[in-house]
Amino acid sequence: MMLKAKSKTGLVFFPAFDWAIDPSHPEREERLLYTQDQIFEEGLMDIEGIQEFKPDLVTDQDIQRVHFCVPDEPTVTTSSHYVSAGGAKTMARELMEGRIEKGFALVRPPGHHAMRVVHGGRGFCNINIEAIMVEYLRTHWGVKRIAIVDTDCHHGDGTQDIYWHDPDVLFISLHQDGRTLYPGSGFMEELGGPNAAGYTVNIPLPPHTSEEGYLYTVENAVLPILDDFKPDLIINSAGQDNHYTDPITNMNFTAQGYARLTELLNPHIAVLEGGYSIEAALPYVNAGIILAMAGLDYSHVLEPDYNPAVLKESKDTLQYIHKVCDRVMDQWNRRGPELSQKVFGKKEFHERSRSIMYDTDGIYEGQKEILRSCTDCAGSFRIESKSDRGWRIIGVHIPVNACPACKAQGEDWYEKASGADKAYLQDRSRDLYLKKS
Amino acid sequence: MIIGLDVGGTHTDVVLLGPEGVLARTKEVTDQENLVDTVLRGVDGVLGDIDPGKVSRVVLSTTLTTNSVIRNTLTPVGMVVAAGPGMDPKLHTIGPSFHVVKGALDHRGAEIAALDKEAVKKAFALIREKGIRAVGLVTKFSVRNPSHEEAMEKAARGLFDSVFCGHRLSGVLNFPRRVASCWLNAGVHDAFSSFSQAVKEAFQARGIIAPVHILKADGGTFSLDAALECPGETVLSGPSASVMGAIPHAPSAKDVLVLDIGGTTTDMAVLIDKVPVLEPLGAEVGGVKTLFRALKSVSIGLGGDSVLHVAGKELHIGPDRKGPALCLGGPLPTPTDAMAVLGLFEGGDRAAALKGMEVLGRDLGMEAEAASCFVLKSLCEKIRDAAFAMVAGINGRPVYTLHEMLEGYVVKPEALLVMGGPAAVLAPGLGEVCGLESRAVPDWGVANAIGAALARTTCAVTVLADTQRGFVRAPEEAYSAEAPVAFNMADAIALAEKLVREKALRLGADAKGLEVEVLESQEFSMMRGYRRAGRNIRVRAQVKPGLIRNGGIA
Ligand SMILES: [Zn+2]
Ligand SMILES: [Zn+2]
Numbered sequence: 007m008m009l010k011a012k013s014k015t016g017l018v019f020f021p022a023f024d025w026a027i028d029p030s031h032p033e034r035e036e037r038l039l040y041t042q043d044q045i046f047e048e049g050l051m052d053i054e055g056i057q058e059f060k061p062d063l064v065t066d067q068d069i070q071r072v073h074f075c076v077p078d079e080p081t082v083t084t085s086s087h088y089v090s091a092g093g094a095k096t097m098a099r100e101l102m103e104g105r106i107e108k109g110f111a112l113v114r115p116p117g118h119h120a121m122r123v124v125h126g127g128r129g130f131c132n133i134n135i136e137a138i139m140v141e142y143l144r145t146h147w148g149v150k151r152i153a154i155v156d157t158d159c160h161h162g163d164g165t166q167d168i169y170w171h172d173p174d175v176l177f178i179s180l181h182q183d184g185r186t187l188y189p190g191s192g193f194m195e196e197l198g199g200p201n202a203a204g205y206t207v208n209i210p211l212p213p214h215t216s217e218e219g220y221l222y223t224v225e226n227a228v229l230p231i232l233d234d235f236k237p238d239l240i241i242n243s244a245g246q247d248n249h250y251t252d253p254i255t256n257m258n259f260t261a262q263g264y265a266r267l268t269e270l271l272n273p274h275i276a277v278l279e280g281g282y283s284i285e286a287a288l289p290y291v292n293a294g295i296i297l298a299m300a301g302l303d304y305s306h307v308l309e310p311d312y313n314p315a316v317l318k319e320s321k322d323t324l325q326y327i328h329k330v331c332d333r334v335m336d337q338w339n340r341r342g343p344e345l346s347q348k349v350f351g352k353k354e355f356h357e358r359s360r361s362i363m364y365d366t367d368g369i370y371e372g373q374k375e376i377l378r379s380c381t382d383c384a385g386s387f388r389i390e391s392k393s394d395r396g397w398r399i400i401g402v403h404i405p406v407n408a409c410p411a412c413k414a415q416g417e418d419w420y421e422k423a424s425g426a427d428k429a430y431l432q433d434r435s436r437d438l439y440l441k442k443s
Numbered sequence: 444m445i446i447g448l449d450v451g452g453t454h455t456d457v458v459l460l461g462p463e464g465v466l467a468r469t470k471e472v473t474d475q476e477n478l479v480d481t482v483l484r485g486v487d488g489v490l491g492d493i494d495p496g497k498v499s500r501v502v503l504s505t506t507l508t509t510n511s512v513i514r515n516t517l518t519p520v521g522m523v524v525a526a527g528p529g530m531d532p533k534l535h536t537i538g539p540s541f542h543v544v545k546g547a548l549d550h551r552g553a554e555i556a557a558l559d560k561e562a563v564k565k566a567f568a569l570i571r572e573k574g575i576r577a578v579g580l581v582t583k584f585s586v587r588n589p590s591h592e593e594a595m596e597k598a599a600r601g602l603f604d605s606v607f608c609g610h611r612l613s614g615v616l617n618f619p620r621r622v623a624s625c626w627l628n629a630g631v632h633d634a635f636s637s638f639s640q641a642v643k644e645a646f647q648a649r650g651i652i653a654p655v656h657i658l659k660a661d662g663g664t665f666s667l668d669a670a671l672e673c674p675g676e677t678v679l680s681g682p683s684a685s686v687m688g689a690i691p692h693a694p695s696a697k698d699v700l701v702l703d704i705g706g707t708t709t710d711m712a713v714l715i716d717k718v719p720v721l722e723p724l725g726a727e728v729g730g731v732k733t734l735f736r737a738l739k740s741v742s743i744g745l746g747g748d749s750v751l752h753v754a755g756k757e758l759h760i761g762p763d764r765k766g767p768a769l770c771l772g773g774p775l776p777t778p779t780d781a782m783a784v785l786g787l788f789e790g791g792d793r794a795a796a797l798k799g800m801e802v803l804g805r806d807l808g809m810e811a812e813a814a815s816c817f818v819l820k821s822l823c824e825k826i827r828d829a830a831f832a833m834v835a836g837i838n839g840r841p842v843y844t845l846h847e848m849l850e851g852y853v854v855k856p857e858a859l860l861v862m863g864g865p866a867a868v869l870a871p872g873l874g875e876v877c878g879l880e881s882r883a884v885p886d887w888g889v890a891n892a893i894g895a896a897l898a899r900t901t902c903a904v905t906v907l908a909d910t911q912r913g914f915v916r917a918p919e920e921a922y923s924a925e926a927p928v929a930f931n932m933a934d935a936i937a938l939a940e941k942l943v944r945e946k947a948l949r950l951g952a953d954a955k956g957l958e959v960e961v962l963e964s965q966e967f968s969m970m971r972g973y974r975r976a977g978r979n980i981r982v983r984a985q986v987k988p989g990l991i992r993n994g995g996i997a
């Protein structure tokens with residue numbers, strides 16, 4: 007019998023079998039071992055229309071489109087990060103060159119907790135692999151509107167930070183409620199910056215959410231929002247730690263649920279994020295996702311102890327989820343300048359200060375940000391960042407579609423930057439990255 | 444003395460080799476209906492008056508298995524499979540009587556669901572009702588734990604003439620290929636068994652007492668008796684003979700492209716320091732993907748008889764063949780005609796060739812000679828592009844460690860070895876368009892038979908140790924033992940080397956000079972919580988393909 011994928015599906019599988027954060031860390035060599043066993047034993051790569059690709063390595067320039075790495079890219083990364091981000095980039099290139107219709111970068115280490123400024127690792131992430139791919143797509147392929155849907159159990163605070171001010175990149179994160187899980191953020195009130203109010207959509211779900219509640223959220227919040235936004239591309243940050251066996255979270259999602267989610271969301275590219283139930287979940291979840299992307303039957307992909315009746319949410323939990331979705335939709339429908347004025351007020355410049363914790367590397371960072379309010383583009387901004395490792399840097403960002411006024415403002419900020427160890431200019435309008443000491 | 448036979452689809456090349464080189468050779472027409480007769484004609488042809496007792500080894504390639512698959516003449520096989528979580532096993536249905544029974548193992552070989560022995564019995568009864576005498580038994584992850592296949596095998600005993608299990612044929616993970624390979628083994632067994640019996644009897648009758656070996660898809664050999672245990676391995680043994688035949692002429696320590704240019708196709712392979720590159724998983728024949736180890740080889744539709752035509756000022760070569768060249772009485776111009784026009788091919792009607800090339804040249808806006816040069820150059824360029832694409836494919840194979848990603852071997856062809864009819868004519872042109880040193884394999888007409896004659900016995904074994912579950916297994920070799928907590932990589936490598944050595948000897952290898960190498964070795968700490976629960980060790984060892992000696996050939 008000739009099996010054939012309905013959608014040409016590309017896969018980058020890079021388990022980094024010789025890399026770990028440390029030997030007993032969840033992000034260790036063994037993490038994708040049993041996933042490899044399962045997808046190899048299933049013979050998925052033999053199916054006509056499913057093709058495995060070797061990942062590319064990203065360049066420093068790819069990283070500089072997204073991050074201010076302090077002091078530079080090689081210092082805050084390992085070669086493994088260049089490969090995992092490279093895997094995502096490979097899928098983007100194959101998609102744009104038309105060799106595939108769907109792509110799944112099944113790579114590690116993950117990236118969605120990495121923010122714009124990088125002093126080190128946080129939440130097992132150093133550089134944001136989806137954002138690096140997205141900026142590659144914008145620069146090399148001129149893709150205008152992109153939606154990132156983060157279905158990792160943890161709030162994708164890094165991706166949120168990177169696209170906070172950008173109304174052209176919609177960021178939706180579904181995650182276990184931040185009151186009950188790292189990184190403790192991702193509340194509905196976090197809705198994007200003054201120039202992009204409403205274009206960050208956080209959907210905090212209660213612990214024990216299972217198939218019904220999760221898929222309800224996808225169908226009643228995520229999909230309607232995507233319908234409105236009309237992205238050119240949909241990216242899925244496909245964390246797998248909502249699984250009922252995950253050791254570091256409290257959700258009840260399943261392999262069937264993940265496969266159905268993938269089918270509903272229908273992303274152009276999925277990128278693996280977290281997921282630490284390496285034996286009981288990952289082999290099945292990944293097989294399910296690959297089959298769903300390829301448009302093949304996944305109904306037999308069931309965990310050995312799968313029992314939907316036991317996993318099902320209580321009525322209260324479901325009702326709570328319905329309310330969350332209603333509020334999310336209500337806020338989405340109010341997105342734009344009006345919402346911005348209500349939340350941020352009307353100002354020429356917006357300032358904010360915050361402190362950021364790098365749990366993986368034990369670093370504290372203090373940030374002061376100033377943003378030019380703009381209705382013509384995403385707005386230039388300037389970040390002053392200080393870490394307890396002694397670094398003081400200034401980073402200036404000029405957006406991809408910068409208007410002349412924001413461009414001039416950004417250039418001026420960079421020119422006048424002083425009193426820091428290093429200053430960086432990330433001029434996305436010219437795909438340029440400058441630094442000075 | 445060694446006899447090597449390459450039994451091809453249309454003709455059979457045979458050589459008799461002494462220590463100093465080729466003593467005798469012959470070429471026979473292959474009778475597909477009577478391969479044994481073909482083999483005997485070949486043997487008689489090279490032996491002449493020589494005492495058959497002096498023959499120390501006979502190696503033959505055979506088209507038997509490939510043809511059985513392509514012509515769909517395998518004996519009917521009943522399949523009983525158990526799968527567990529994953530794709531629907533019915534999607535892998537093969538053969539006239541395919542049965543899925545309950546029972547499941549996981550990636551570490553733990554039982555998820557017990558085997559439904561009643562269902563197995565029922566399946567056997569249904570298969571027997573259809574009059575089917577061969578059965579293949581496969582479970583998912585049987586290479587991690589063969590117990591379900593073994594239980595089925597036990598139950599099948601006495602009920603069928605041939606019983607094949609998935610875990611014995613390869614240690615590689617890939618359930619669909621395991622199913623197909625097991626089916627192929629069981630389906631070709633009857634025919635292979637008769638062939639093997641007939642060859643043995645005929646050789647005995649002629650006084651040849653030497654061990655008889657069969658060439659495998661990976662360019663290695665195994666004895667006739669060993670072949671009965673896994674006859675599917677003989678698939679594609681013909682193409683592997685040619686590649687092995689190029690090895691004596693390949694420079695050491697270089698990456699070499701082997702190009703075998705035939706009438707309608709060019710077969711391409713890669714040698715790295717005289718060792719052929721293998722397929723990652725196994726041979727594919729007639730659309731059936733298997734786990735039988737095989738040389739990496741790519742076939743493209745370009746050859747001396749490929750039909751030439753011009754469409755919109757553009758020259759097209761092949762992929763069709765519409766008969767022989769014009770100069771040999773064919774209907775349409777071919778690259779052979781271009782050679783004839785340029786005086787590079789004797790023995791044909793040059794006038795006919797010239798006429799054809801004149802017509803072709805008119806469409807291209809060229810004189811016949813210029814058009815002929817253009818045709819040959821284009822042919823070389825097309826072969827080059829396909830060959831370089833194959834190399835890019837090999838270099839683009841996915842890897843799973845940073846080490847391989849950053850320091851993995853990159854194939855960079857440094858020389859060409861050209862075989863086949865137009866080899867001598869095309870070798871210089873190919874070298875030129877590729878920018879590489881290039882030469883025709885001398886005496887290419889028997890190189891394939893020499894390749895078969897000198898191929899060494901090959902095999903591979905996979906060892907898996909799981910110290911948390913407390914076992915070390917090599918299901919291919921029916922090996923299973925308890926693994927103490929202290930079992931480590933060195934132990935696993937020692938075991939794999941021992942098993943692969945024993946296997947090679949059992950398959951007919953010469954103990955003298957037997958070299959074993961470790962192909963892969965991976966060790967993982969299995970952390971549960973913050974505690975190390977055990978080690979998961981995977982080792983794959985092999986005897987790699989190569990020649991027993993260069994033996995006065997080059
Ligand atoms: Zn996570
Ligand atoms: Zn602006």
Ligand SMILES: [Zn+2]
Binds near residue numbers: 451455888891
């Ligand atoms: Zn021949």
